[in-house]
Amino acid sequence: MKLMFIEAKSKLKIQLNEKQVKQLPTKLGIVTTVQHVDNLDKIIKQLKQPVLGKGKQVHEPQILGCDVSAALNIKNKVSAFLYIGTGRFHPIEIALKTNKPVYIFNPVNNTLNKLKTEDIERTKKRKKGSLIKFLSSDRIGVLISTKPGQNKLKQAQKLKEKYKDKEFFFLLFNTLNFNELENYPFIECYVNTACPRLYDDYDKFPKSVIDLEDI
Numbered sequence: 415m416k417l418m419f420i421e422a423k424s425k426l427k428i429q430l431n432e433k434q435v436k437q438l439p440t441k442l443g444i445v446t447t448v449q450h451v452d453n454l455d456k457i458i459k460q461l462k463q464p465v466l467g468k469g470k471q472v473h474e475p476q477i478l479g480c481d482v483s484a485a486l487n488i489k490n491k492v493s494a495f496l497y498i499g500t501g502r503f504h505p506i507e508i509a510l511k512t513n514k515p516v517y518i519f520n521p522v523n524n525t526l527n528k529l530k531t532e533d534i535e536r537t538k539k540r541k542k543g544s545l546i547k548f549l550s551s552d553r554i555g556v557l558i559s560t561k562p563g564q565n566k567l568k569q570a571q572k573l574k575e576k577y578k579d580k581e582f583f584f585l586l587f588n589t590l591n592f593n594e595l596e597n598y599p600f601i602e603c604y605v606n607t608a609c610p611r612l613y614d615d616y617d618k619f620p621k622s623v624i625d626l627e628d629i
Contacts, residue, residue, distance in 0.1 A: 424449040426521040428498060429456045434526040438517060443467060443492035445477050445485050445508060447499045450521065457498065457519070465492050479611045482508050489514060503614050505529050506537055540616065544603075544624035551602035555595070555621075556584045559608035566607040569626060573605065592618040605629065 428450060430438075441463045446454065451473040458464045466475040469483030477484050485495055485508045494515040497505040505516040509529055516529040548554065554577075556570050567584070574582055583601060590612065595604070604623040606612050613625055 422449045423452060424521070426450070426453065427456070428453050428519075428521045430460050430519065430526065431524075434519070435460050437526060437528075438496065439494045439515075441465065441491065441493045442517075443475075443485060443488050443495040443514075445475050445482070445495055445497050445504075447478075447504065448473065448476050450498050451476050454498065461496075477504060477508070479503055479507065479609055482511055485512055501614075502529070502533065503611050506534060507610070509534050510537065541624070541628050544622050545628060547622040548603050548605065548624050548629060551580070553581045553583065553600055553602050555598055555601035555604045556582055557590065557604055557606045557608055557612070557623075558584055558586050559590075560586055560588050561608070564608050566626065570605070570607045573626075573629070592620075595620050 438461065442461055443465045444454065444458065445467070448471075465488050467484040467488035468474040469477065469485070469487055470481050471478060471484065475484045482504070489512040492514065494517060495508050495512065496517045496519060497508060498519050498521060500520055500522055502518070505518050506529065508514070509516045517526060518529060519526050554573070556573065558567050558570055559565055570584065583598065585598075590608070592615070601621060603621055604619060605626055606623055607626045610625050613623065616623060
């Protein structure tokens with residue numbers, strides 16, 4: 415089956431007001447998701463020293479939940495980052511991997527907020543707790559997506575080589591139904607190899623879950 419990827423483009427007006435501009439640091443790294451990459455001209459012109467990075471994705475300065483290389487490539491050139499988009503998953507990933515302050519501009523409601531330290535620390539503690547649970551568990555459920563670009567079966571299979579004392583159960587899915595995980599009460603912990611955004615739904619999992627890259 416042939417696949418065609420069509421980029422979704424936002425028509426939102428992306429522009430800060432005068433008060434918001436004054437809240438931002440001078441050397442600022444700009445990052446966003448694919449739907450906004452073609453609509454950044456106005457906000458870039460408002461900033462004193464905007465820095466755009468190019469990562470593994472097609473566009474500058476595009477990031478994904480599983481790839482913030484556009485931010486990593488410029489982290490030593492900026493004092494903070496400005497994430498343009500909705501949600502908190504992407505900015506938390508940037509903060510965790512760059513150790514830089516992250517501001518979030520939501521183009522839907524035109525709000526500007528700085529990512530709170532407690533949100534970052536909460537995520538760090540949760541990841542640490544999940545790792546401890548993984549290491550102490552004997553039966554592990556490995557979540558594997560069949561979606562193009564998300565399938566990491568080969569990487570997941572290496573867990574069997576690295577942790578030979580554990581028993582792994584590989585669960586394939588296209589769209590994860592959390593209720594179906596109740597059918598595996600013997601599983602003590604889950605490893606997510608699909609989109610890291612699933613970690614946002616941590617509370618929906620019946621057992622502890624950890625992302626593959628955190629092991």
